Amino acid sequence: MYDKKGLDKVKQAKEQWDETTVQKTVSRFPERKENFETDSGIPIERLYSPDLLEDADYQRDLGMPGHYPYTRGVQPTMYRGRFWTMRQYAGFGTAEETNQRFKYLLEQGQTGLSVAFDLPTQIGYDSDHSLARGEVGKVGVAIDSLKDMEILYDGIPLEKVSTSMTINSPAAVILAMYIAVAEKQGVTPEQLSGTIQNDILKEYVARGTYIFPPEPSMRLITDIFEYCAKDVPNWNTISISGYHIREAGATAAQEIAFTLADGIAYVQAAIDAGLDVDEFAPRLSFFFNAHLNFFEEIAKFRAARRVWAKIMKERFGAQNKKSLMLRFHTQTAGVTLTAQQPDVNIMRVAFQALSAVLGGTQSLHTNSKDEALALPSEDAVLIALRTQQVIAHEIGVTETADPLGGSFFVEKLTNDIEDMVLDYIEKIDKLGGAAKAIEKGYMQKEIQESAYKYMQEIESNDKVVVGVNKFKMRKDTPTDLLKVDPAVAQRQCDKIEQVRQERSQQEVAETLKALRNAAQSDNNLMPYIIAAVKAYATLGEICGVLREVFGEYQQQVVI
Template sequence: MFDKTKLEELEGREQKWKDQVKSKIERYPERREEFETDSKITIERLYTPVSLKDFDYGEDLGFPGEYPFTRGVQPTMYRGRLWTMRQYAGFGTAEETNQRFKYLLEQGQTGLSVAFDLPTQIGYDSDHMLARGEVGKVGVAIDSLQDMETLFDGIPLDQVSTSMTINAPAAIILAMYIAVAEKQGVPPHKLKGTIQNDILKEYVARGTYIFPPGPSMRLITDIFAYCAKNVPNWNTISISGYHIREAGSTAVQEIAFTLANGIAYVQAAIDAGLDVDQFAPRLSFFFNAHLNFFEEIAKFRAARRIWAKIMKERFGAKNPRSMMLRFHTQTAGCTLTAQQPSVNIIRVAFQALSAVLGGTQSLHTNSYDEALALPSEESVLIALRTQQVIAHEIGVTDTVDPLGGSYFIESLTNQIEENVWKYIEEIDKMGGAPKAIEKGYMQKEIQDSAYRYQQAVESGEKVVIGVNKFKMKEEPPKGLLKVDPAVVERQIEKLKKLKEERDPRQVAEALKHLRSAACSDENLMPAILEAVKAYATLGEICNVLREVFGEYQQQIVV
């Protein structure tokens, strides 16, 4: 890209400058001997065209909306349409969460994002003995179609896109959403949104799994096939690096392990008989926006370029949309501190800005009090307003990829890509992501990274304001949101009443059909939809599948 003669001349001038700087550094030392990103990539004192001597504009950068999509998946990006502002919300009962949804929509939120409680995430009804103490705590309790009807009461599902963070029972929750839409008179082809549906990262980093990998992958590919025919505008999976990062990975590991999981899902779908261009345009991703500002921006850009190459070169995708890495971003919950929680507002703002400069399609900003409790209305409003200020007041949305061409950003993007490929090649040698997970490879890499990070915090090498530096005495926090302990009793009573009023014969027939489908190789979505419409509960449906598929036992990683 650069003239060879001029590069050589510049290299000489740069060396002369470095020699001159040495004497000044001896008199005024730099703050550290070596500067690194969180992924241990060395940060040079200065970046020039010499840092990019082998840079190929067409191959490495290109134009927005064109392969390899380094500069973004849309030609005009935020000049045409802003990212979807999608605050993650859910607590207590469906009624309470419905009120929070409506409040956020009134304040300018442009998409919904549902948080489910732990019993829902692992396929238990609220009256199950293992659900006690967790009902409605970290998300909304959804036991049946009745709860889902309440959750979206008064919210027209043809006018809003909805993201649902659910994995093991994703097919059931999606079926409930489709059924609610039908009751509103909205046909499936008009629905827009995303189901997370990413079970591999659950085995690695999060733990809300139910079934073993084989049946879990079948459920995922059944959703791919069903939605390709019936819910064409739905994103059938959100391949998640977010939880990998929250578990302690570096930025490089986050991208590498997420894309390795993505490769496994694509291969599974192809093995199930689907054409890559039939389902790949509806794949989406979910990443973390952490604190190392420039590394995060470069991470997003590198991820797009790598995925485009994977889809084109490995899987032979021909549709450009199959090569686009579209992603949702959430700011890093693990960086929020209980000490001086108002400082979290600043952390979140910079994290959100990195996601926007990195080209995200959708964004959730964490609330400043989330290290202490579920977000209050006040804190969630500040989080939403943070996105709105970035979108409308500071000018970063006025041009596409404003940091494109920065010597530092392009060099960092290249280094991240190079390091990610090394991980992917290593995982390929093991036989792919499922085998690497089975061996505990990803888990061990994440654990080691988390340990190093914590050591750096405890030694003071990594500064965390309010935790290991600039500490101060604080008053106990006020105004925190508390989930009513009576939620569980209300949910159990509602569930009991539902079972008394529904048609038991219809439920039994639907569950019998589901068992038969699970024992065969037919697509499970129609049978799950039938059971949902009969008001079979989430737990009842999961129990049928547990009996057929078994349950996954976590591998111990040493």
């Protein structure tokens, strides 16, 4: 990409600059520290110039936006055509309360819904189960049956709104409820658009909301792939998530490597189940974290696109260009938000969101300033949404595709992250793939070590966190925080009891029996789950049947 004679001249000029100008300056004003590096441990040079990219090939490494290897973006015109989908992750208390928050956000210009479910829902228990006590509606909305889902989307036209649902082990049940609600609105499955997270491997690694062992969990995922490819063609059947891996303490390079390794496992599982790669791969999507190291995050997103395109083309032989595209949702880094001086979080989130946009995200959630203290208040979530709107409309970064493409620093970082990612994937392949690597505790151990190193840097003041280890202030905790009414649990229990009294017990029994038989066979489970949902079988009852057949997963302890 660069002329050799020109590169030699740059090298000579750079050496002369370093020996004279730089050394003179450093002798008078020493640099802040001896070594500068990114959070992934990539050394940061004092100056980036073309000589650091002497082996670069434009068409091979960058290409054009919308063309392989998609380094510069998956769409030719990127945000000149339309902006990313602006989603604010929302869910708390009852379906009624969350429905009101959804409507408020849509009125304020949000362009897609993103649903947070409470912990009992995420692990397949009804709100009246003994293990749900104290958790109902606390970190998301409680969804026990189709009745709750009907209330959650009341007055929201599902043919016009794209919905993302962060649910994993019971993903098939929640998707079935969504399909059933849409039908009640007169909306066909073909008209639905959105994403179900449906990523169980990262639950074993980083988050913990699993129910079943890996093998039946992978079966549920591939059943969703197969069903949606035929019946819900515009639905993203999985959001392969690095977000929670990063929140657990992974570096940027580990986030991408472990997420793409999980993606490889899902693709292989679907192929092994008899699906054609180009039948399901165009509907795969990813979910990444936007952390604080601004340029590393931008380079991370670009490297992820390039690596995934190569994996799909070279490893799996995908022919459809949409199968090669890494499309991703981004959420700003919750783990970086502080309870101290929470207003400072507004700036953190803005810069993180900007890195996601400069990195070419398709969808974005901006965290609220008070999330280190409580679920977001209405005022806080509005500021978070307005942050996206300012980036989209006011500061000019959406006028051209990949505006930092060609930056010597960004291109070198992109290459460095790609090399680190490929090295991790090679190690995971040697361990037998993502599932085996998880079973052996490899990913968990790598994340734990990175998290420990990061915290050591904060505690030693090597890494500054404003308001925490530097620029501290004495200030009272904010008082205008959102609190979930403790009576939510009782209201949910009363609602479940009413649903059980009004439904046909015979129909529920028949659909659950059919589901049990199907789970013991090789049949696709989605039609049976949809039938049970429509009969108003509860989430806990459906997951209970699958627990009986599949068993429950016990987490391996990693030392």
